[in-house]
Amino acid sequence: MTTVPTFSRGRAPGEPPPQAAVGPPEPRRNRRSPLAKREGRVAYLFLAPWFIGMVVITIGPILGSLYLSFTEYSLLQPPEWLGLENYRRMLDDERLHTALRVTFTYVFVSVPLQLALALALAFFLDRGVRGLALYRSIYYLPSLLGGSVAIAILWRQIFGTEGLINQLLGMVGIEGEGWVSHPDHALSTLIVLNVWTFGAPMVIFLAGLRQIPTMYYEAAEVDGAGGFTRFWRITIPLLTPIIFFNLVLQIIGSFQTFTQAFIVSGGTGGPADSTLFYTLYTYQRGFGSFEMGYASALAWVLLVIIAGFTAINFLAAKRWVHYGD
Amino acid sequence: MRTLRALAAAIPVAVLLAACGGDDTTGGGEGEVVELRYAFWGSDDRAQMTQDMIDKFEADNPDIRVEIDYADFGAYFDKLATSVAAGDAPDIMTMGGAYHSEYAGRGALLDLGEVDDVLRTDDIAEDILAHGTIDGSLYAIPTGVNGYAMVANPAVFAAAGLELPDDTSWTWDDFAQLCTQIGAALGDTGYGSQDLTNHNTLALWARQHGEQLYTEDGELGVSADTLTEWWDFSLQLRDSGCTPPATRTEELASQSAPEQTLIGTNTGGMALVWSNVLEALSTASGEQLQLLIPPGVDGGEPGSWLGPSMYYTISARTEHPEEAARLVDYMLNEPAAAESFLTDRGLPVNSEVREAIVPQLSPVQQAEAEYLDRLQEVVGEPVPPAPVGSTETAGIVTRLNSEVLFDRMTPQDAAEQAVAEIGTALDR
Numbered sequence: 001m002t003t004v005p006t007f008s009r010g011r012a013p014g015e016p017p018p019q020a021a022v023g024p025p026e027p028r029r030n031r032r033s034p035l036a037k038r039e040g041r042v043a044y045l046f047l048a049p050w051f052i053g054m055v056v057i058t059i060g061p062i063l064g065s066l067y068l069s070f071t072e073y074s075l076l077q078p079p080e081w082l083g084l085e086n087y088r089r090m091l092d093d094e095r096l097h098t099a100l101r102v103t104f105t106y107v108f109v110s111v112p113l114q115l116a117l118a119l120a121l122a123f124f125l126d127r128g129v130r131g132l133a134l135y136r137s138i139y140y141l142p143s144l145l146g147g148s149v150a151i152a153i154l155w156r157q158i159f160g161t162e163g164l165i166n167q168l169l170g171m172v173g174i175e176g177e178g179w180v181s182h183p184d185h186a187l188s189t190l191i192v193l194n195v196w197t198f199g200a201p202m203v204i205f206l207a208g209l210r211q212i213p214t215m216y217y218e219a220a221e222v223d224g225a226g227g228f229t230r231f232w233r234i235t236i237p238l239l240t241p242i243i244f245f246n247l248v249l250q251i252i253g254s255f256q257t258f259t260q261a262f263i264v265s266g267g268t269g270g271p272a273d274s275t276l277f278y279t280l281y282t283y284q285r286g287f288g289s290f291e292m293g294y295a296s297a298l299a300w301v302l303l304v305i306i307a308g309f310t311a312i313n314f315l316a317a318k319r320w321v322h323y324g325d
Numbered sequence: 326m327r328t329l330r331a332l333a334a335a336i337p338v339a340v341l342l343a344a345c346g347g348d349d350t351t352g353g354g355e356g357e358v359v360e361l362r363y364a365f366w367g368s369d370d371r372a373q374m375t376q377d378m379i380d381k382f383e384a385d386n387p388d389i390r391v392e393i394d395y396a397d398f399g400a401y402f403d404k405l406a407t408s409v410a411a412g413d414a415p416d417i418m419t420m421g422g423a424y425h426s427e428y429a430g431r432g433a434l435l436d437l438g439e440v441d442d443v444l445r446t447d448d449i450a451e452d453i454l455a456h457g458t459i460d461g462s463l464y465a466i467p468t469g470v471n472g473y474a475m476v477a478n479p480a481v482f483a484a485a486g487l488e489l490p491d492d493t494s495w496t497w498d499d500f501a502q503l504c505t506q507i508g509a510a511l512g513d514t515g516y517g518s519q520d521l522t523n524h525n526t527l528a529l530w531a532r533q534h535g536e537q538l539y540t541e542d543g544e545l546g547v548s549a550d551t552l553t554e555w556w557d558f559s560l561q562l563r564d565s566g567c568t569p570p571a572t573r574t575e576e577l578a579s580q581s582a583p584e585q586t587l588i589g590t591n592t593g594g595m596a597l598v599w600s601n602v603l604e605a606l607s608t609a610s611g612e613q614l615q616l617l618i619p620p621g622v623d624g625g626e627p628g629s630w631l632g633p634s635m636y637y638t639i640s641a642r643t644e645h646p647e648e649a650a651r652l653v654d655y656m657l658n659e660p661a662a663a664e665s666f667l668t669d670r671g672l673p674v675n676s677e678v679r680e681a682i683v684p685q686l687s688p689v690q691q692a693e694a695e696y697l698d699r700l701q702e703v704v705g706e707p708v709p710p711a712p713v714g715s716t717e718t719a720g721i722v723t724r725l726n727s728e729v730l731f732d733r734m735t736p737q738d739a740a741e742q743a744v745a746e747i748g749t750a751l752d753r
Contacts, residue, residue: 074431075406075407075409075410076406076409076410076427076428076431076432076433077431077432156579160576161572161573161576177570177572178572178573178575178576180576181571181572181573181575181576181579182571182572182575182731183727183731183733265579266578266579267399268579268720268723268724270575270578270579270723270724270727271571271575271727271731272724272727272728272731272733273724284720287402287403287406287407288716288717288720289716289717289750290406290427290431291753292410
């Protein structure tokens with residue numbers, strides 16, 4: 001979004017600047033000059049491809065699915081109006097309740113773990129490790145790969161009966177079972193997979209840490225504050241906007257987890273529905289059972305759940321997020 | 326949201342592709358050339374065989390051009406559902422399991438009675454055609470015949486110091502005993518059998534107990550007691566070392582490639598399979614695998630049946646029903662077409678075509694054909710076609726089987742839940 005103000009402040013070559021050329025920009029005037037109007041129109045022209053794409057490919061189908069969520073739609077026949085039946089059905093749908101339980105467990109366990117790990121590593125990398133750029137890239141790599149099919153397949157192998165983990169355990173004399181194929185452990189392996197993709201929030205934390213002026217630490221040191229106090233009283237409060245940003249993004253992302261569960265369980269959500277993520281269940285209903293109306297209703301409920309959590313996050317943020325200004 | 330986005334992306338793309346495809350008919354120098362799209366699932370090998378067949382067909386029918394459209398099994402039905410929903414259904418579609426009932430029940434398939442002047446079915450047995458007949462109309466024609474079989478690995482039997490059983494008279498008790506002996510003899514290196522539970526096995530078990538998985542009216546025909554009995558038996562097999570522990574079974578269930586099965590890796594003595602996978606399993610294991618008639622209940626019916634492997638169907642919205650019917654007729658009734666496929670789509674249903682290709686079969690394919698001949702002798706009543714909603718049964722059974730094998734549910738509870746869930750899916 002930062003490109004938009006830059007653009008509107010730009011000028012055509014050879015034209016005199018519309019505002020005072022020296023000093024900070026003046027407060028924006030209410031009446032816009034003809035030039036600004038023309039530039040505004042040009043801006044919309046450049047935005048148009050994105051905007052058309054947004055309406056046709058994203059907003060249109062989303063609204064379409066809102067309509068479908070009130071219908072029975074088998075994909076093969078025209079939708080039939082059902083009213084609220086799809087939403088009522090959710091109350092008795094035991095597999096949906098399982099899916100909710102699985103998804104909430106995943107979000108509430110993996111997001112805090114992932115953010116804590118990201119913050120810890122960012123903190124240590126920030127203390128002037130030699131070869132920082134290299135470490136940063138290496139730790140960032142899993143974030144790029146984590147959602148891929150290849151990694152999910154690799155994960156299934158690593159945590160299989162004869163996988164890497166059990167071979168390592170075997171060396172110390174422990175005989176492990178197949179981790180992804182046991183209903184008590186399968187979800188944990190996916191949580192580990194999500195935690196492993198800590199690189200993206202870590203890079204953002206690193207950037208945040210760089211923004212904290214060293215003078216605060218120097219002043220605290222002069223006052224005799226120890227390492228922990230400096231971390232707790234200076235680093236964390238000044239980093240809260242970044243923590244908040246990461247928290248919101250990771251919660252939204254984790255609720256939408258699909259690929260990993262789909263590949264690791266072969267699309268079933270098994271063993272015994274222990275990795276039946278909400279999105280996976282939605283997919284099964286829509287494409288597996290031709291219940292696209294019900295699947296649309298499920299998708300809308302997920303949207304409401306995610307919106308709800310994001311709203312709670314923003315409300316709670318007023319209490320714990322400190323902005324510098 | 327991702328699902329939404331995937332949908333949002335898929336539908337316009339499908340429409341776009343349809344638009345780019347141009348008209349189905351293009352004006353040719355001498356009359357019109359009709360273009361058909363033929364969809365199927367399978368490997369590149371199957372695509373190669375199909376293209377080979379298409380080339381012959383096009384040489385005989387210069388007024389028709391056929392474009393093949395294939396995907397692997399996992400993606401095929403998702404892709405098909407989306408393209409049918411987008412009004413861009415392929416003219417000829419391969420179906421499997423109960424999918425032809427789902428599509429026919431929702432009006433997406435052409436009643437083949439409308440093209441019976443082109444599409445000949447005289448040389449195909451009535452009970453085979455019955456599988457593709459829904460509410461009295463023929464919507465789907467089986468591509469070939471398959472039989473459910475207990476595949477046995479003689480090398481594993483030999484390693485355990487055991488002989489192959491006499492499959493004309495053996496019972497489930499005989500099976501359990503043999504299987505446990507193999508498991509005990511192999512110790513850590515293998516198992517007597519891969520876990521047997523799936524919807525096909527339950528269909529067999531039900532028939533052996535005087536019931537059936539689905540009735541003629543498309544209702545669930547198996548009782549909770551019969552299912553409880555199966556799952557009790559299945560737990561007994563697990564505990565005696567015949568079948569692997571639950572985690573291993575779970576792993577095997579999610580990896581269906583022949584190279585990953587116990588039979589394919591020579592670490593299991595037996596498994597229940599469809600006869601047309603014999604070749605793939607034999608290639609994977611490198612052994613001379615045998616197909617045995619599945620065990621029965623003491624004094625009960627053998628319960629076996631000859632089932633269709635896949636089906637040919639034609640879209641209800643095709644612009645060229647007659648030309649599409651000509652292609653299906655060619656695939657079913659022309660020996661030249663069968664020479665391209667051999668037994669890849671099951672043993673051909675047309676008896677004349679079958680005889681024409683037998684000399685060309687490999688030894689493994691001949692063993693498969695011989696098994697089907699033997700099975701033919703003991704089959705009971707034909708199985709009624711799978712009803713609408715029954716595509717869900719496979720998933721329900723797999724899930725509840727996990728619950729039972731991990732001791733999270735008793736056989737009784739799982740059986741009752743299966744009856745309830747399958748019943749709901751059939752009623753919906």
